Amino acid sequence: MSEGDSVGDSVHGKPSVVYRFFTRLGQIYQSWLDKSTPYTAVRWVVTLGLSFVYMIRVYLLQGWYIVTYALGIYHLNLFIAFLSPKVDPSLMEDSDDGPSLPTKQNEEFRPFIRRLPEFKFWHAATKGILVAMVCTFFEAFNVPVFWPILVMYFIMLFCITMKRQIKHMIKYRYIPFTHGKRRYKGKEDAGKTFAS
Numbered sequence: 726m727s728e729g730d731s732v733g734d735s736v737h738g739k740p741s742v743v744y745r746f747f748t749r750l751g752q753i754y755q756s757w758l759d760k761s762t763p764y765t766a767v768r769w770v771v772t773l774g775l776s777f778v779y780m781i782r783v784y785l786l787q788g789w790y791i792v793t794y795a796l797g798i799y800h801l802n803l804f805i806a807f808l809s810p811k812v813d814p815s816l817m818e819d820s821d822d823g824p825s826l827p828t829k830q831n832e833e834f835r836p837f838i839r840r841l842p843e844f845k846f847w848h849a850a851t852k853g854i855l856v857a858m859v860c861t862f863f864e865a866f867n868v869p870v871f872w873p874i875l876v877m878y879f880i881m882l883f884c885i886t887m888k889r890q891i892k893h894m895i896k897y898r899y900i901p902f903t904h905g906k907r908r909y910k911g912k913e914d915a916g917k918t919f920a921s
Contacts, residue, residue, distance in 0.1 A: 806841035814897035
């Protein structure tokens, strides 16, 4: 291997200007993502605002229904992954390997671990909206379709998918939203001490 054959290296063995630019850009992007992590409500409000702007754009342009349908399917897929446990209990039923979700009231508390964490769900949903927004600037993605059929098909798909997910939740007795371990109060201290 000669000098400059590795990715991003220029002829002289130093990283190229383009490689350094994109590396720095990636670091800045990651820094902003890290700073936004604790602000869950703000992140989702911005994402809902972006989706509202996207819907207004599609409504005013009267097109890009296929892009909108694809975005809806993508968001539905993300939502199902968000509601699903990281380890599927139906796969764990046959083998006794590893921990499973508690099925009885007196079993040990195990927090619900999602297949797709909230932050990754938000990040993927926001990126999806931005990609769909960019697609509306290109006429090639404006495929003529009868949009009411897409809406009906999406509603049917949503209902069937959510019905299956809810049946799975009921069968394996898990709720995808937990707020921590239940705390029990002990006996209240009367304040009296015994002298020895």
